Amino acid sequence: xxxxxxxxxxxxxxxxxxxxxxxxxxxxxxxxxxxxxxxxxxxxxxxxxxxxxxxxxxxxxxxxxxxxxxxxxxxxxxxxxxxxxxxxxxxxxxxxxxxxxxxxxxxxxxxxxxxxxxxxxxxxxxxxxxxxxxxxxxxxxxxxxxxxxxxxxxxxxxxxxxxxxxxxxxxxxxxxxxxxxxxxxxxxxxxxxxxxxxxxxxxxxxxxxxxxxxxxxxxxxxxxxxxxxxxxxxxxxxxxxxxxxxxxxxxxxxxxxxxxxxxxxxxxxxxxxxxxxxxxxxxxxxxxxxxxxxxxxxxxxxxxxxxxxxxxxxxxxxxxxxxxxxxxxxxxxxxxxxxxxxxxxxxxxxxxxxxxxxxxxxxxxxxxxxxxxxxxxxxxxxxxxxxxxxxxxxxxxxxxxxxxxxxxxxxxxxxxxxxxxxxxxxxxxxxxxxxxxxxxxxxxxxxxxxxxxxxxxxxxxxxxxxxxxxxxxxxxxxxxxxxxxxxxxxxxxxxxxxxxxxxxxxxxxxxxxxxxxxxxxxxxxxxxxxxxxxxxxxxxxxxxxxxxxxxxxxxxxxxxxxx
Amino acid sequence: xxxxxxxxxxxxxxxxxxxxxxxxxxxxxxxxxxxxxxxxxxxxxxxxxxxxxxxxxxxxxxxxxxxxxxxxxxxxxxxxxxxxxxxxxxxxxxxxxxxxxxx
Numbered sequence: 001x002x003x004x005x006x007x008x009x010x011x012x013x014x015x016x017x018x019x020x021x022x023x024x025x026x027x028x029x030x031x032x033x034x035x036x037x038x039x040x041x042x043x044x045x046x047x048x049x050x051x052x053x054x055x056x057x058x059x060x061x062x063x064x065x066x067x068x069x070x071x072x073x074x075x076x077x078x079x080x081x082x083x084x085x086x087x088x089x090x091x092x093x094x095x096x097x098x099x100x101x102x103x104x105x106x107x108x109x110x111x112x113x114x115x116x117x118x119x120x121x122x123x124x125x126x127x128x129x130x131x132x133x134x135x136x137x138x139x140x141x142x143x144x145x146x147x148x149x150x151x152x153x154x155x156x157x158x159x160x161x162x163x164x165x166x167x168x169x170x171x172x173x174x175x176x177x178x179x180x181x182x183x184x185x186x187x188x189x190x191x192x193x194x195x196x197x198x199x200x201x202x203x204x205x206x207x208x209x210x211x212x213x214x215x216x217x218x219x220x221x222x223x224x225x226x227x228x229x230x231x232x233x234x235x236x237x238x239x240x241x242x243x244x245x246x247x248x249x250x251x252x253x254x255x256x257x258x259x260x261x262x263x264x265x266x267x268x269x270x271x272x273x274x275x276x277x278x279x280x281x282x283x284x285x286x287x288x289x290x291x292x293x294x295x296x297x298x299x300x301x302x303x304x305x306x307x308x309x310x311x312x313x314x315x316x317x318x319x320x321x322x323x324x325x326x327x328x329x330x331x332x333x334x335x336x337x338x339x340x341x342x343x344x345x346x347x348x349x350x351x352x353x354x355x356x357x358x359x360x361x362x363x364x365x366x367x368x369x370x371x372x373x374x375x376x377x378x379x380x381x382x383x384x385x386x387x388x389x390x391x392x393x394x395x396x397x398x399x400x401x402x403x404x405x406x407x408x409x410x411x412x413x414x415x416x417x418x419x420x421x422x423x424x425x426x427x428x429x430x431x432x433x434x435x436x437x438x439x440x441x442x443x444x445x446x447x448x449x450x451x452x453x454x455x456x457x458x459x460x461x462x463x464x465x466x467x468x469x470x471x472x473x474x475x476x477x478x479x480x481x482x483x484x485x486x487x488x489x490x491x492x493x494x495x496x497x498x499x500x501x502x503x504x505x506x507x508x509x510x511x512x513x514x515x516x517x518x519x520x521x522x523x524x525x526x527x528x529x530x531x532x533x534x535x536x537x538x539x540x541x542x543x544x545x546x547x548x549x550x551x552x553x554x555x556x557x558x559x560x561x562x563x
Numbered sequence: 564x565x566x567x568x569x570x571x572x573x574x575x576x577x578x579x580x581x582x583x584x585x586x587x588x589x590x591x592x593x594x595x596x597x598x599x600x601x602x603x604x605x606x607x608x609x610x611x612x613x614x615x616x617x618x619x620x621x622x623x624x625x626x627x628x629x630x631x632x633x634x635x636x637x638x639x640x641x642x643x644x645x646x647x648x649x650x651x652x653x654x655x656x657x658x659x660x661x662x663x664x665x666x
Contacts, residue, residue, distance in 0.1 A: 198620040242631045243624025247654065266654050285653045292627060292659070318620075318653075330646075368619070 001118065002026040002044055006036035006062065007051035007080065016049055016080065019107040021114070033057025033065075040066050040075070047117055048077045050097065052088070060095035067096035074124035076117035080105060148175045148205035155179065155212040164379020165192065166347070168354045170319075170370040177204035178317050178371040179246075181212055183219040189255050190380050191219045191228070194373055195248035195290075196267065196317040207246055207291070210235050215250075221426050225250040225263050226297045229290060233265075233300075236291030245291035249315050253307070253380045260313060260377055263302040265290050268318055268333065271340065275310035277349035278342025309378040312346040319368035320353075326363040335360075350374040398428055398493075399500075405489040409482045412450065418443055421489060425502065428493075437539050438502070441556055444536050445506040446487065451475060453510030453550055454485045485509045494555065496541065501557030512549030566592040576607050582614035587621040597629055608633055609665070613642040623654055630659060641665045 003024045007013045008031055017027050028045070030036035032054040039045065048066070052059040063077050079092040079100040092100040098120075099113055152175060167180060177200040181193040193215050197204035211232050218228045229250055236246060247266030254261070262270050266289030269282040286301040305311075323331045339352045353372060403424055407417055422439055451457045455478040457471065490505040537543050540554040566589055569578045579596045581589070597608060608629065612618075630638050639661045643651065651662060 196620070198624050243621070243628045245620075245624070245627075247620070268653055285655060288655045288658060289623075292654075318650075 001046045001114075002028065003114075004028045004030060004036065004039055004045045004048045006030040006033065006048065006054065006059065008032055008054040009051075012051065012080075016105065016110075019105060019110055021111050023118075024114070033059060033062030036062045037065050037069075041069070045075055046121065047114060048075065050077050050079050052079060052081045052083065052092070059097075060091060063092075063096040072128055074121050076121060078110075078113055078117065144202045145175050148202040151205040151209060152176070152179070155181070155208055164376040166350050166374045168350070168370075168372045170366065171200075172319070172366050172369050173200060175201050175205070176369040176371070177201070178319075178369045179208050179212065180371060180373060181215050183216050185219055185252075185254075190251075190253045191215070191225060192251040192253070192315075192373070192375060192380070193248055194267065194315045194317065194371060195246045196319070196369070196371070197246045198244050200369065203244065207236055207240050207244060210239060211246060211248075211290070221423065224297075225252045225261060226300050226302050229263050229265060229287070229300055230295045230297040233288075233290040233293070233295035237294045240291055245289045247285075247289040247317070249285075250302075251313060251315070251375065252302075253375070253377055258307055259304050260307040260311065261302050261304040262313070263287065263300060265300070268316065268321055271314040271337070272305065273312045273314065273340055273346050273349065274342070275312070275346055276342045277312075277340055277344050277346045279337060279340035280311075281305065307377045311377040313375045313377070314350070314353075314372070315375065316372040317369065319366075319370040320357060320372055322368060323357050323361045323370060324364050324367065325360050328364075331357055331360050346374060346376070399495070400493070401428060402490070402492040404491075407487045407489075409484060409486070412454070412485075412487065413479055413482055417487075417489070418446065421491070425491065438556060441536050441539055441554060442489075442504065444533065445504065445552055445554070446489075448533070448552075449487045449506050449508035449510070449550075450479075453508030453512070454482065454487065455479060456510070494557075496555065496557055499557045501541070501555055503553065503555050505551065505553045507547075507551040510550050512547060512551075514549060566596050568596045575605060576609060578609045578611050580611040580614065583616065585612070585615045585618040585622040585625075587619070590621070590625060593625050594628070597632065606633070607637055607639060609639045609641050611641050611665075612644070612647055615647060616644065618647055618650060623650075623656070626656070626660070635659075636661075639663055639665075 001024050003020060003026070005013050005016050005027060006029075007016070013029050020027065028039055030039050034057040036048065036050065036059075037057070040048070048063075050059040050063055054062075059079060059081075063079070066075065066077065076098045077096060079097045080103065081088065081092065081100055082103040083089060084102060089100055098117060101110055101113060165182065169176065169178065169180070171178070177197040179193070179195040179197070181195075183191050185191060193211075195208070195211065197207050214232050214235055215228060218231060223231075229248075232246075232248075236244075245266075249265065249267045249270055250263045251270075252259075252261040260272075262283045264270055264283055264285040265287035266285050269284045271279060272281040272283065273279055283303050283305075286303075287299075288295070321331055321333050321336060325331075335356070336353065339349055339356060341349075350372070357370065403421075405417060405421060411417065418439065421442055425438065452459060455475060457475055457478070486509050488505075488507045490503075490507075492503045494501055494503045533543070536554060540556045542553070542555045544553045545551065546553060565582050567580045567582075569580070570576070571578070577597070579593070581593070585593075610626065610629070626638070626640070640651065640656070641663050642665060643662065648662070651657065651660075656662065
């Protein structure tokens with residue numbers, strides 16, 4: 001410890017120094033208050049023993065100046081004074097001193113006081129370090145929250161009244177863990193997702209990103225809410241740690257079918273009301289929240305109900321019914337359902353709910369994010385606008401279409417035509433189950449046309465261990481130098497004995513093969529195309545070769561392959 | 564909000580009791596209550612919620628972690644009050660845990 005002794009009397013200074021214990025490793029002197037302040041400013045003083053009456057500047061003044069300059073450091077000052085009146089002693093503390101000791105100084109008492117100040121100084125130092133660290137953590141956290149806020153704002157456009165959805169959201173802190181997404185379906189109608197992530201802030205935003213991307217992309221491609229929920233569930237299960245999941249409800253509002261389908265995975269009952277605000281039905285959660293387990297579409301349950309212009313769906317997160325009042329009571333589902341009296345309108349009920357919850361929870365702290373969405377089937381499915389585009393007879397997808405894609409050398413060198421073809425079919429037909437199989441068929445036919453028809457590769461090489469790498473190097477080399485040739489795809493919707501389906505014809509400009517000779521060997525699963533064509537044969541109703549073997553025609557029907 | 568742990572005489576059952584609020588604050592203690600049973604193979608864990616009056620989604624997460632740690636079918640959620648039971652119902656936790664009333 002470095003001690004500063006301020007006293008105008010040199011004898012006193014020496015006497016004090018002689019009383020100091022071995023922990024006082026360095027001792028400095030000041031002859032008056034002014035010098036004391038200057039010495040202090042030079043730095044590295046751990047404790048000051050201050051005399052009161054000194055020329056130039058007295059101890060009180062010096063103490064007060066030193067303390068003013070202390071900022072966040074704690075440098076204890078012990079006054080050494082001959083005074084015994086209370087006022088003078090009080091003034092020692094008032095002027096900034098931390099303690100006093102009266103003359104004649106008792107060595108033991110002085111030692112005790114110094115030890116006590118030292119303890120306090122250490123404690124102060126620890127506290128200051130912790131505060132600095134906390135402030136730094138706080139800044140980081142605020143930055144993370146800003147990022148989370150940004151993400152949440154950008155993962156989806158907000159639902160508006162034009163969408164037929166009214167929302168009321170009260171986040172618990174500045175960033176909510178709840179999401180509300182809305183996306184139009186390619187054939188008309190909407191998908192809506194209301195989700196409640198465990199946690200808030202950045203961890204919730206991290207989950208919200210893949211969730212919203214999958215929701216949007218799959219809706220646009222024409223997927224079903226069951227398939228979407230399964231995919232979201234699998235992704236969240238894979239990406240997020242155990243214990244983080246999203247309780248959600250997905251709604252499918254379909255104008256053509258006049259149906260509302262609801263998949264409730266962990267939210268409280270979705271409430272269905274009529275236009276007067278009367279409660280018609282409850283749709284409880286029948287599924288695990290998304291991300292708890294890896295899900296297949298067949299494990300999920302969605303419920304449907306007939307919908308019409310007057311039907312409303314109320315979706316809310318548990319923060320609403322768990323909102324507590326000042327007595328610790330919860331708002332509860334009974335109080336909520338009582339508001340569905342059927343004596344006004346659904347919009348009025350929506351308004352009443354938000355008012356009632358706010359009034360109920362007044363004065364109490366909010367524990368969880370609250371989200372409420374009131375969805376009008378009429379407005380959301382937008383029946384009026386789409387009336388003209390709805391097919392007159394049934395709800396089937398379009399039948400009279402045909403697609404032709406011609407791929408020349410440049411296309412073949414640089415692009416894979418598969419996604420293009422597949423999404424074209426997808427846009428016209430919602431074929432969740434069939435999607436993979438159709439892709440398999442198309443991919444096999446394309447591979448054969450390209451690798452054998454145009455590039456002239458020997459597929460036997462592909463199936464030998466040593467040949468495998470050589471095959472692909474060869475393929476790459478030949479593809480890069482392809483300058484002539486083409487592959488044509490023809491796809492057509494057909495109706496056959498097996499049901500609806502596709503006729504796919506793939507034609508390549510290559511030399512073909514002697515299909516009449518090879519087909520028996522195809523049957524026996526040994527041929528130049530090997531496994532590929534057998535698989536195609538298994539999936540399709542018919543496989544036929546034409547011309548010199550460079551044109552293959554298959555019929556794939558979707559009735560056939562369902563389990 | 565306290566967690567207590569009790570092991571049966573035959574060491575085949577570990578009961579973890581939670582009183583008060585079961586939320587994120589007790590996360591470390593809850594984990595400590597089962598973390599020591601690393602080598603136990605045939606042990607059933609009973610989470611006794613008799614005295615629990617509140618759970619939130621982070622508690623559901625903690626139960627999932629317990630299940631992941633000790634294995635499917637080895638965790639029983641016992642003696643839930645009605646409010647807690649309805650939260651388990653909404654989350655369909657009956658598909659993952661045995662939910663029972665025990666003495």
